Amino acid sequence: MALDEAALKKFGFIPRETKDAINIDPLQTAGKLTEEARRALLEWGDGYSVCDFCGGVLDLIKKPPIEEFVHGALPEFLNIDAVRITHGAREAKFAVMHSIAQEGDYVVMDEVAHYSSVVAAQRARLNIKKVPHSGSPEYMTDVEGYATAIEEVIKETGKAPALALVTYPDGNYGNITDVQRISKICHDYDVPLLLNGAYAVGRMPVDAKKLGADFVAGSGHKSMAASGPIGLLGVRKEYADIVFRKSPTNKNKEIELLGCTSRGATIMTMIASFPHVVERVNNWDQEVQNARWFSGKLEEMGIIQKGQKPHNHDLMFFEAPVFYEISQKAKKGRYFLYRELKERNIHGIKSGLTKYFKLSTFQVGRENLQYVLDSFQSIIEKYENEK
Amino acid sequence: MALDEAALKKFGFIPRETKDAINIDPLQTAGKLTEEARRALLEWGDGYSVCDFCGGVLDLIKKPPIEEFVHGALPEFLNIDAVRITHGAREAKFAVMHSIAQEGDYVVMDEVAHYSSVVAAQRARLNIKKVPHSGSPEYMTDVEGYATAIEEVIKETGKAPALALVTYPDGNYGNITDVQRISKICHDYDVPLLLNGAYAVGRMPVDAKKLGADFVAGSGHKSMAASGPIGLLGVRKEYADIVFRKSPTNKNKEIELLGCTSRGATIMTMIASFPHVVERVNNWDQEVQNARWFSGKLEEMGIIQKGQKPHNHDLMFFEAPVFYEISQKAKKGRYFLYRELKERNIHGIKSGLTKYFKLSTFQVGRENLQYVLDSFQSIIEKYENEK
Ligand SMILES: Cc1ncc(COP(=O)(O)O)c(C=O)c1O
Ligand SMILES: Cc1ncc(COP(=O)(O)O)c(C=O)c1O
Structure with a gap:
């Protein structure tokens, strides 16, 4: 690779696609800058x-x-x-x-x-x-x-x-x-x-x-x-x-x-x-409550929380047979979920995962969490209707 | 230390005093962001x-x-x-x-x-x-x-x-x-x-x-x-x-x-x-020329460059008997140089040093380097007149 003008053009400032997404990646929720x-x-x-x-x-x-x-x-x-x-x-x-x-x-x-x-x-x-x-x-x-x-x-x-x-x-x-x-x-x-x-x-x-x-x-x-x-x-x-x-x-x-x-x-x-x-940190109880509430709502959709229950942390692991089933038939296969969420400006469930994934509710807030829940629901319904 | 409101007030955003100074600290000249x-x-x-x-x-x-x-x-x-x-x-x-x-x-x-x-x-x-x-x-x-x-x-x-x-x-x-x-x-x-x-x-x-x-x-x-x-x-x-x-x-x-x-x-x-x-890096020759030119000008003021000569790098070490002499009589003692430079918006010679110090000319540019030289000269003259 010669370091000519064409090669160097690839570097410099590079925009960050996920900057404005609702990010529920456990790596990211508590690292967001104030x-x-x-x-x-x-x-x-x-x-x-x-x-x-x-x-x-x-x-x-x-x-x-x-x-x-x-x-x-x-x-x-x-x-x-x-x-x-x-x-x-x-x-x-x-x-x-x-x-x-x-x-x-x-x-x-x-x-x-x-x-x-x-x-x-x-x-x-x-x-x-x-x-x-x-x-x-x-x-x-x-x-x-x-x-x-x-x-x-x-x-x-x-x-x-x-x-x-x-x-x-x-x-x-x-x-x-x-x-x-x-x-x-x-x-x-x-x-x-x-x-x-x-x-x-x-x-x-x-x-x-x-x-x-x-x-x-x-x-x-x-x-x-x-x-x-x-x-x-x-x-x-x-x-x-x-x-x-x-x-x-x-x-x-x-x-x-x-x-x-x-x-x-x-x-x-x-x-x-x-x-x-x-x-x-002083408001940690509220974060735990949000996590439990969110987990409960996902369970109502048939998405099962694994790990300690009731849960005591914002990081949670889920098993989602409903998404897995969709992935078996969906056009984009196991990438459907990542893309559907991306379209809805939600980031953080790793691309390619459907059956098992983890996420975090930390500092996402009830309103955004509700939006994530609604998005999950609408994705499920979308593919149910496609059947 | 209790982490109450008063204690926490000390943290948060803290302004950086030296941000807009001409910085000739060798640690800083090439780390300045683009x-x-x-x-x-x-x-x-x-x-x-x-x-x-x-x-x-x-x-x-x-x-x-x-x-x-x-x-x-x-x-x-x-x-x-x-x-x-x-x-x-x-x-x-x-x-x-x-x-x-x-x-x-x-x-x-x-x-x-x-x-x-x-x-x-x-x-x-x-x-x-x-x-x-x-x-x-x-x-x-x-x-x-x-x-x-x-x-x-x-x-x-x-x-x-x-x-x-x-x-x-x-x-x-x-x-x-x-x-x-x-x-x-x-x-x-x-x-x-x-x-x-x-x-x-x-x-x-x-x-x-x-x-x-x-x-x-x-x-x-x-x-x-x-x-x-x-x-x-x-x-x-x-x-x-x-x-x-x-x-x-x-x-x-x-x-x-x-x-x-x-x-x-x-x-x-x-x-x-x-x-x-x-x-x-491709323009390194120009940086070496600037360093040599700067060093030559300091030597004209009786400030002697140590190390390799002619010099091949922007980082240079100087012996400045003229500043040391001033420091022996100046009101602020050996801190006079740091303060005089600070008043002139120049940072990078460690506080308390007068006889020996290092500095860097990298990416400072001829105009600012000339300003640094003029400042050195004017400090010398100021204290000469005070004698
Ligand atoms: C449980 C756990 N410990 C440690 C780390 C690593 O943290 P760091 O990047 O600060 O080394 C991670 C990163 O994902 C983690 O999940
Ligand atoms: C010659 C030299 N090597 C290494 C270092 C350390 O560099 P870093 O902070 O990247 O470890 C310094 C820092 O002043 C240095 O002067």
Whole structure:
């Protein structure tokens, strides 16, 4: 590919088709920027913008108030001793695994763990022991299975796993598992617990101390109305000196963070959205009510919600035999649903899926949710009439 | 810190004081967004925006043309076999060190290496052997010193270092070292060479094959007019399967990248600025001329340029006895220069520095550079008259 004028024309500014759609993709609903974050993005967009104000340690910048945010507001928000900004939940998980475990150690995690937890462990060259779930329809993690898994690792290797991880909630079913019980089990074996809160932090209350989590990973672009890539890592003080150990040669640089992470606009968007994020977390009950109401309405159409019931999160997984049936006969086959929704300006159910799909109701609001329900209904009717 | 209304008021949108200044901070001159990148930032600002179009592998997204950019344009741009997007130059360097070296191995690097190269090696638990420079005034890396350092590692450990790294140019003096000779030396010992091009890629031509670099790290927020954090990693095909190895359990996810990296607006800003970046790289000669002209004018004021001469890069280091002298008597002491420049809307010489400082002339343009020169002159005259 020669970099001539014709080739370069393909790059430059590229419009985003889905920008104005009603987006019910669980990846997207809680990452949508607030108006403040949009303004921050433009204001701080240039390269290393925040570094204009840096005395050598990014998270100690006083003006803009990054220090107060990272060392004051976020620890309070999560009720955990120390917080740092990362590039995302996966980078937070890797930082923990890489710093507190040795190559070849075990990490115990739930079978519903996100692939990025698995890949983070693989990158840190750890072994994985999975804790099973209950299977269809609820897919609830077997909480007591953490003890079994830990016992197995001890039996096989002679020592406890270096870490346990729980996904809260998982990214497929949106199940909220009993983390208090899991942390109790882990701590009985002196195994620290990492809470993957990619779908929790910024959506719902997360109290690390109450849950008994030693580490919390959060995702800014997924759940904190921030422009990605950005996330956070909360650490209990017992582990802070290990995870945030400083360089012997460059005394103020934290090795595991490579000195600094969010050296641009991303951190300023997280700060910009933070007041709104605190507020929406306080209104979490309403979000759960919306999810349950929406799920109930879909069930009336014969679309079945899998996972925990009644549901406790905006991320939900559905089985839709009615759409599957249509796809078997429809002209566009299994792509019919994506296209029908697209025509109605709804985005977020993956192209090609009809029988099983997940979606999120977070911050979509009753009015738009009603419109989505009406759209589902009208699609069903359209194809029924075509029969 | 309670997260009440008063506390939250400190966050939200925060204006950026330096936004409209003439910025001569080397960190900032080449990271300033193009108009296209500004538009892309707003368009793609929401959370995981690009993931709306993802089939499972971020760098294979066809529309927007991320695949063509990452797998077509960037390898051509650097003349290297494979490229991936990272969160920055340091993350690219760590990915290389972590994947091709074993804990305890040695990496040889120049003494002028950026701290992030050192910290990346420390994170990967490697030992470092430094190659000295010539000291004041030129600080040129002793090219033949790479052979000496490699020999020393072999003597001490019985095997060659896992990697050599060269900083091109270094971030203090902007020196362009003879990489072709260094790569020849390294390859004679079968040691692969990582080019830290944080200050090169996006500013000046970088031809990995011609230079003999096996790996290239670039920085989007520093040198590619992109919104951070973003960077890139170029890899020669011999090493691509190691660095970009795939997960055994999640077949399409690259372990070292944790599956995906730039899952948001940052990649779209790099793409948006790319046509401009290609053009400015083609005009590199003009930038070098501007740097030399600027340096010559400062020398006429008694401000001495250190590092390579004549200079081959926009990043330059100066010794300014005239400012140091003023600072000894001025009311505001060593902060006088920062404040005087601030009053003149010039930013980028670190607050408190007077005797030694670095700056960059990249893309500042002759007119603004003349204004900076005039400002320096007028500051000198002001304090001379005060004597
Ligand atoms: C449960 C879960 N954890 C973690 C992640 C990854 O988050 P991040 O992109 O911040 O690394 C995801 C992304 O989909 C997820 O679903
Ligand atoms: C020479 C050099 N290399 C690397 C870096 C780090 O670049 P990045 O922020 O992309 O990791 C810097 C930053 O100042 C630098 O000066």
